[in-house]
Amino acid sequence: KNEVEQSPQNLTAQEGEFITINCSYSVGISALHWLQQHPGGGIVSLFMLSSGKKKHGRLIATINIQEKHSSLHITASHPRDSAVYICAVASGGGADGLTFGKGTHLIIQP
């Protein structure tokens, strides 16, 4: 079974700061997902990665398959980025469910 570790668990930063959230996993994967969840809300998929780097607006996600590690970066952070960010991995190529990390609770203060 894959173990997914995220760090930090909690992060408070000032508006405008560069944010990095890390994720490591224990066994090989077919894909890694970065998800965002606002309090009491549903989950939004931010990125799906199997290699390299992806960018969407102020968000950048990278993955190093050899090191079994991924990072999510937020540039020019804003209070609306405050949410829980969850790393989740898919180990198979089929319809298997994800293994989730415990999430990083991010608060961006104005």
Add this chain to the structure above:
Amino acid sequence: DTEVTQTPKHLVMGMTNKKSLKCEQHMGHRAMYWYKQKAKKPPELMFVYSYEKLSINESVPSRFSPECPNSSLLNLHLHALQPEDSALYLCASRESTGELFFGEGSRLTVL
């Protein structure tokens, strides 16, 4: 339409009630999922449907009964639930590329 729609958004039920949660997507995705999420915890997989057939049941109690009547619709039938079953129930669908789409969830309270 790139949405997964879950209804109802909120449900309060007694332990003797029978109710259902509904999930719908019209993106042609053939894999659909039910997850249960307790407060401040990550989601836990309950069921996976692949091509309208149940492919994974993560040892979920029989008081939860999934149903996939067609490729667009996924139901979760609830009967004789316990207060500890109160949680956010999330539905997701998976594109053939692996990309996931989640619904907003149904928040269930069992009294």
